Amino acid sequence: MAIIRDMIPAFELFQPTTVEDALALMAEHGEGGWVLAGGLDSYDWFKDRIKRPEAVIDLGGIDELKGIIDGQDGLEIGAMTTLTEIVRHERVRSEYILLADAAEHVATPQIRNQGTLGGNISQDTRCWYYRSGWACYRAGGNTCYAAAPQAMNREHAITGTSRCVAVNPSDTAPALVALDAKMTVRGRRSSNVYDAEDFFIGPATDITRMTVLEPGDLLTQIDIPSEWANAHFYYEKVRDRGSWDFQLVSVAAAFKTSGNTIDDARIAVNGVAPFPVRLDAVERLVKGAAVDEALAIEAGEIAIQGSRPLKHNEYKQPMMSNLVRRAVRSVA
Numbered sequence: 001m002a003i004i005r006d007m008i009p010a011f012e013l014f015q016p017t018t019v020e021d022a023l024a025l026m027a028e029h030g031e032g033g034w035v036l037a038g039g040l041d042s043y044d045w046f047k048d049r050i051k052r053p054e055a056v057i058d059l060g061g062i063d064e065l066k067g068i069i070d071g072q073d074g075l076e077i078g079a080m081t082t083l084t085e086i087v088r089h090e091r092v093r094s095e096y097i098l099l100a101d102a103a104e105h106v107a108t109p110q111i112r113n114q115g116t117l118g119g120n121i122s123q124d125t126r127c128w129y130y131r132s133g134w135a136c137y138r139a140g141g142n143t144c145y146a147a148a149p150q151a152m153n154r155e156h157a158i159t160g161t162s163r164c165v166a167v168n169p170s171d172t173a174p175a176l177v178a179l180d181a182k183m184t185v186r187g188r189r190s191s192n193v194y195d196a197e198d199f200f201i202g203p204a205t206d207i208t209r210m211t212v213l214e215p216g217d218l219l220t221q222i223d224i225p226s227e228w229a230n231a232h233f234y235y236e237k238v239r240d241r242g243s244w245d246f247q248l249v250s251v252a253a254a255f256k257t258s259g260n261t262i263d264d265a266r267i268a269v270n271g272v273a274p275f276p277v278r279l280d281a282v283e284r285l286v287k288g289a290a291v292d293e294a295l296a297i298e299a300g301e302i303a304i305q306g307s308r309p310l311k312h313n314e315y316k317q318p319m320m321s322n323l324v325r326r327a328v329r330s331v332a
Contacts, residue, residue, distance in 0.1 A: 008046040037119030079118025098233035102175035127166035160273030162204035174252035174268035200275035300325035
């Protein structure tokens with residue numbers, strides 16, 4: 001178990017001003033280095049002394065990673081852009097309100113002032129066994145404490161698991177999947193662009209990571225294509241408290257419509273798996289269909305097919321079903 005202490009362990013702090021310098025520092029310090037964005041996830045690790053980096057690389061001085069600009073095909077958002085800036089940005093609010101809604105549901109105003117989009121989507125899972133220093137699969141051990149019959153697993157996954165049942169904690173991740181966002185990842189020798197749904201990975205791919213980011217990689221930019229601008233959007237997050245709390249279940253949906261008919265759709269949920277889940281089967285069901293209550297009910301039923309709840313989180317099945325039903329119903 002973690003022992004909370006008064007002081008975080010000492011480390012060497014670096015504050016690069018360019019992406020190239022940051023990548024060089026990451027390569028130099030390897031596994032002993034830690035990349036700091038807004039710091040909200042990082043400082044939790046440090047104060048509990050679960051993570052003890054030798055060097056912390058603070059990205060706060062890299063201006064090229066900040067801001068929102070008009071791109072050739074939509075918006076280009078720097079990974080260090082704060083959630084508050086996203087919430088308040090005029091074009092985000094007018095054309096991509098789904099992302100603004102998701103960002104506005106992150107914690108509290110003070111945290112959104114400090115937290116960044118890149119940090120929100122790259123943060124680690126909040127599973128308390130893992131965060132408390134237990135030697136679980138994700139931490140390099142040989143068991144999943146949250147999946148045990150006597151475990152506290154009310155907030156854990158009901159689908160997409162493979163040994164680990166921790167969930168992805170990001171509020172903005174499902175919105176980015178629904179918007180078909182593109183993530184630019186830079187290393188010292190290469191640069192790659194990933195679809196948002198491929199940026200997040202599950203434990204079957206790598207149980208120690210939640211994204212494609214490997215040591216030495218840096219998420220630098222998130223592009224929102226114009227294809228889904230001004231679509232019909234729906235976002236809803238269910239949590240225990242009206243502020244601060246992480247999601248129990250959330251849904252983000254984008255619909256292209258003609259009157260009451262759905263021409264195309266992208267629907268994603270989070271809080272139910274180790275990654276945001278795109279609901280392909282639901283999208284196929286509603287595409288080309290006129291929205292009525294029967295369609296919404298069927299969409300909710302299809303959404304939870306194959307899910308397998310744990311002892312204490314069976315409530316997530318009807319909750320997820322209802323959120324998907326409400327998203328589809330919103331078109332009418």
